[in-house]
Amino acid sequence: MSVHAPADLHAPAAAGPAAVDAVTARATRTVAVTVPDWPLLAALDRHQRRLEAAAGEEDAPAPVPLDLAAVPVILLDQHRVTHAGAAALEAGVRPGMTRRAARAACPEALVLEADREQETALFELVAAAVDTIAAGVDVLRPGVLLMSARGPSRHQGGEGRLAERILDAVADLTGWDCAVGIADGPFAALLASGPGRIVHEGRSADYLAPHPIQALRSAPVGPGWGHRGQPSAARPERRLDLAETVDLLQRLGITTLGDLAALPSAAVADRFGPDVATLHLLARGQEPAPPAAHHPTQPLLAETTLETPLVRTDQAAFIARPLAEQLHAMLVERGLVCTRLRIVARTEGGEEMERTWRHDGALTVADVVDRIRWQCDGWITRARLGGPATGAITRIGLHPLQLAPAGENAPALWGSAGEAAQRASRALARAQGLAGEEAVQVPALVGGRLLADEVALVPWRSEKPERREGPWPGALPRPVPATVFRDPPAVRLEDAAGRPVVVTARGLLSGAPARLLVLASGAPALQRAGLRAGSGCQVLAHAAPVVLDERWWARDGRRAARLQLVVRGASAEEVAVLALSRAGEWTLEGLYD
Structure with missing residues (x-):
């Protein structure tokens, strides 16, 4: 079987939108590996093996492999054509036809039925072949693999060399031809895999435009x-x-x-x-x-040790559901959902095998059960079809790789998922259409030492700025104030004698705070808390000041201090506030509920 490198590896971009914004430039560099007409190839492989088994029982000669270009083959799913070989297409068969119409167009065609589980199990051979070139392969669906291009391309000496190695590995180890595409983002990579192209970084929009x-x-x-x-x-x-x-x-x-x-x-x-x-x-x-990644304090792992080693595919059905329910219970307890799952198995010989599955939305118990069964079937089938011997499986573990708060994927109490969110999305889009993109802004966590620096307002549906990872020495520990002021109101802190209270060079208070004076009218939140302009509030309690030295080694470095206070407002209610001192001047950073 001949194997060719991707055609036109660095083809110039086709005509299209000239400008590619910053979002595209930062899109994930992705490798897509596809096997064209995979469901048809898997069904044909199953049919061929049945013929070989029947010939072996009757001591007859082994059947000749079918050629899709010469023999018309049709694949049906729920009585409709989903795939057709080249000869069947030439005879007039088209996807979407009913069984009767396809038979009428090509009476001599070989008709096969789709089998999703067999397609998934057999595709493990392709995934294992790609694994020999680069680790971290994700199965999007049977017939399509996705992986990050950054690390593997550097290791292989470039993206072109990486694509060639993947093509050779799949052909040598499985006997099937695959296609490889590399681009910014999974959609462009999937389309680029058809002709086998590598799209220059930042040019995905131009490549997609003429499609x-x-x-x-x-x-x-x-x-x-x-x-x-x-x-x-x-x-x-x-x-x-x-x-x-x-x-x-x-x-x-x-x-x-x-x-x-x-x-x-x-x-x-x-x-x-x-x-x-x-x-x-x-x-x-x-x-x-x-989705925003959620990292629990303790890694989640659902694992089971099998008393009877797993050697047959039907055994996987019995161990899959309890394991999936165990993982589901752990996620529900923490209010999380899983959208990317790694299945790990250990054999009697100590070998570890793993495979990662992606999913649109939250993985349900049924989804996890299916993937455990498919994956175990794939590992066992791989050995039976001449792949690397796996041995009996003695332990299976589930590792959630991508978690998100359950509220982002949970259905509404009445009706379908997110109806209120859909209505809100339409209303916000309408407001932007009338008043401009900047008219609707949403908060985005960007990271910082001060509360006002931790959050930035960005237009709705626009690219969120990259989060500035810490550590941030001096950052306020959780819980943070419920109300944070974009424009901190100025206040004056006095001791019992009416003298200003400041933070000294040694990080100590010059006196015990006794009175907090609001100098100017502030946000409505201040009014509701009883902190009115010109009014003085009694300080009931205070913490020790926390000194913040920002860029202390540079001339433009700044020194500040935080102080948590409990004051009595105008309505005699106790209010907890967070004050910030800079250059001897106090402002309010936020209010606690």
């Missing part, structure tokens, strides 16, 4: 799309289908991804809703921001 709008059918969109078997959040009474959306865009005169990308973002979100707005983001060469 027909039908390319959106393979978009890696999230939950809420009917073709993923999930109901639409925007229209709970029906399913939102990619084919229907593509047809609508075509009827509106949008024929290429470049046409879609040229539309204003606010107008797309207002007219079509957030699901199509995500497609618009992909067409512009960008990628949706991943």
Whole structure:
């Protein structure tokens, strides 16, 4: 079987949007490995092995492998054609046909039935072959692998060399041809894998622009799309289908991804809703921001040791559900959901095998059960089909790799998931369309030492700024004040004799605080707390000051100090405040609830 390097590895970008914004430049450099018509190849492999087994029982000659270019082959799923070989396509068979129509178009065609579990198990051979070149392979779905390009390309001596090594490994170890594409973001990488291209960094938008709008059918969109078997959040009474959306865009005169990308973002979100707005983001060469990662204080692990080693695929069904329910209970207890899962197995010989699975939205117990069963079946099948011998599996563990707060994926109490969020999204998009992008802003955590520096306001649906990782010596420990002032109001802190209280060079207070005076009218939150302009509040208690030395080694370094106080407001209620001193002047950073 001949293997060729990807054609036109560094092809110049096609005509399209010239400007690529900062979001595209920071998109994840992704490798997509695809096996064209994988469900058809897997079904054909299953059919061929059945023929070989029957021939072996009858001592007959081994059957000749079928050639898709010469023998018409059709794959059916729920009585409709999903894939057809070259000979069947030439005879007039098309995906979407019913069984009867396909039979009428090509009576001599070999008809096979789709088997999702067998497709998944057999695809482990391809994943294992790619694993020999680079670790960290994620299975998006049977037939498609994704991986980060940064580390492996440096190790292999460049992205072109990495693509060649993957092609050779899959062909040598499995006998199948695969395609490799490398680009910024998974969508551009998936489209680039068809012709086997490597798109220059920062040029994904230009590469995507001339593609027909039908390319959106393979978009890696999230939950809420009917073709993923999930109901639409925007229209709970029906399913939102990619084919229907593509047809609508075509009827509106949008024929290429470049046409879609040229539309204003606010107008797309207002007219079509957030699901199509995500497609618009992909067409512009960008990628949706991943869910905010959540890192629990203790790593989560669900693991079981098997009393009877696992050597048959039917055994996996019995151990999968208890293990999945154990992981689900741990996540529910912590209020988390898992969107990326690693399955690890240990054999009798001490060998460890692992595979990572991605998923659109939260993984349910049924999703985890399916992936455990598929993966165990894949490892066992790999050895049975001539791959590396695995031995009996004695231990299986589940490692959640990507966690998010459960509220971001939980369904609403009444109706489908996120109906209120969908209505709010439309309202915010409408406001942006009327008043401009800056009219609707949302907070984004960026990191910093002071409370006002930790959060930045950015336009809704825009790229969030990168988080500045700490450590931040002197940062306020949690819990932080519930109210943080963007413009801290000025205050005066006095002792019992009316003298100003300051923080000395040694980090001590010059006197015991007795009175807090609000110098000017501040935010409404101050008024509600009873801290009115010109009024003095009795200090009931205070903590020790915390000195902040910012860039103490430089001339532009700043020195500040924090002080937590409990004061009595005008309504005789006790109010906890956080004061900040700079150059002898006090301001209020925030109010505690």
